[in-house]
Amino acid sequence: MIIEQEIRSYLGSNLRELDTKFRDIELVIYFYGLKDNLWPTLEDAANKFDVGDSGGRRSERPRQIVNKKFKSVAKSSDFPSLVSFANHLKSDDFHKSSELISYVKSQELFDSEVNLISLLRMLHDLGECKEYKAYTIDLNELTRTSFDNKTDFFIVKKSSASILQKAFIKSKVIPGLLGIAKLDYLKEDPTTKQANFDTLVLLIQKSTDSWVSDYDGELYYLFESRANTLINNLGKTRNAAEFESLDTLKTLLHNSLKRRTPPKGFQYPPEEVISQYLLSSKFTESNDSVVRLSIEPEQLTEIEKVAVEFMVDQEVDDFPTISSHLKACGYSKPLVDKTVLYSPLIFVDKTKGRYHYKYKLAGSQIEQAKPNIDRYEIFRQRLLEASTEGTDGSSTVATRREQHILSEWLFKDKKQEECAICNKTFSVKSLITAHKKKRSDCAENERTDPRIVMPLCIFGCDYLYENRMLYIIGGKVISADNLGADYVSELNVIEKLVGNIINPKWLKGSSRYFPKPE
Incomplete structure (x- = not known):
C-alpha cells in the first residue's frame, strides 16, 4: 500500500472530527515531504497552512500539530509499508539511494516520485532506525541544502559511517604520496582495511574528483583535487x-x-x-x-x-x-x-x-603549438567542461547537458546507426544513448569519456541490457543465468541475441565499462 494512503487512513481514523481535521492531515502529509516540497521545515508548514503566530515564532504551532496528531501517538506498526522499509534498511549497514529506490518501487510505496528522506524522517520520529542517517557521496551528513532527489546519496548505519569516513579520508592520502595508487593497497592499510572494501571502492568511484582505471588486471586510482x-x-x-x-x-x-x-x-x-x-x-x-x-x-x-x-x-x-x-x-x-x-x-x-x-x-624537442585533436578528444573536453559547470549544485541540469553531448557523440549528423547489441540498423530516433556502465557507478574520468555510451534500440535491446538480462563479455552477447519461468517471452528474444559479435567500435574504452554477471 502507498505510504501516503496509510498515513491518511491512520489520521482519518484517529483524529477527532474537528474543523481543523482536514488541515491537520494535510499538514502532516506535507511536513514529511510527501507533496511538492521534499524536505520542508516547520516554518515552511506554517507558511503553507497559515498557522502559528504571524508576529512571532511560527514554527511552534505546526510542531504542536505534528507531535500531538502523529509523533507522540502513532507507532511504526501502524504503517505496514514503513515496517517493511525499516526491515529492509536494517538488513545491511550501507545502502545506495538508487538501490533503495528500486526496492521502494517494487513495494509500490509511492504513487509518483520516490522520497527516501520522507521515509527516514518518519521512521526517526516514530523511534525506528535512529542508528541510520543519510550521507552525501563524500560521506558528509546530508542536509536540506545539500539534498537533491536526483543525485545519489547513501543511507548508512552511524557506526559504519564513522569507519568509512576515516577510511575514505585515508584513501585520499595514499595516492597523494604515490601519484596513482592500486586500489588493492586499501586492503593492507591499517585504517582503510577496517572498512568494507567494495563499499570503499564505491565511495571512491562516486567521488566527483576521482580517476579510476585498470591496467594488467589491477585497478588504479587518484583524486585530482587533492595534493598529489x-x-x-x-x-x-x-x-x-x-x-x-x-x-x-x-x-x-x-x-x-x-x-x-x-x-x-x-x-x-x-x-x-x-x-x-x-x-x-x-x-x-x-x-x-x-x-x-x-x-x-x-x-x-x-x-x-x-x-x-x-x-x-x-x-x-x-x-x-x-x-x-x-x-x-x-x-x-x-x-x-x-x-x-x-x-x-x-x-x-x-x-x-x-x-x-x-x-x-621538457618541450624542447617538440613544436610548442597546439596539435590537431581528434573528434574523441573534442567531445571529451566538452564533457569535462560540462562536468565543471555542474559543480554549482545543479546536478539535474549538468546531467542533461552531459547526456546531450553523449547523444551528439553517437548520432550527430546521422540519420541512421546500428544497435550495438542486435546489430540492426535503425533511424537514430529509434536508438537510445545507453551507458555501458550505470552512470551512478562511474568515476569522474569514466563519466567524461565519450566511449562510456553505445547506441541501443528501443525494440528490446535497451531494456534487456539496462535490466541486466543480457551482458557483453569478451565482445559477445551472453544471457543472464538467473532468469526463471516468469521470463519465457524475454528468453525467446534473448536467445536470438546471444552470441552476437559486438562491432569493435562499440568496444572501445575500458573493459570495465561492461559489467559482469554477479
Missing part, C-alpha cells in the same frame, strides 16, 4: 612546456616520482598507467601522441629555476656541465643529483647508451 605528487610534478613540467609527446611525458613523470622512496609496501605506478592518466586527465588535452598541459604551472624551487635558466641560456645537455654549474651556485651534490636526475622538468634521453645520456628540457 604526480599532479604537482605535472604542474612543474608546465613551467617548461605547454606541449610534450605522450611517450616523453609519461617517462619524464614516472622518473620524477623516484626522487623519493615510496612508502613501505607500496610501489609507484607503471609508465603505462601514467600514460592512461595523461590521456584522460582533466588537466590535459591530447591526440594520442602529443599532450597539451592545461594545468596551472606549479611554483619551482630556487635550484629548479637556476637549472632551467642555465640550460636555456647555455644550450647544454650533459649532466657533468649542468651538475658543475649548480654546485658552483652553492647547492649540495645530493640536492643537485635529485634535481637533475629525477626532475619533472628535465627529460633524460637514454637512447644512445649509458655513457651518452642527453638531458633536455
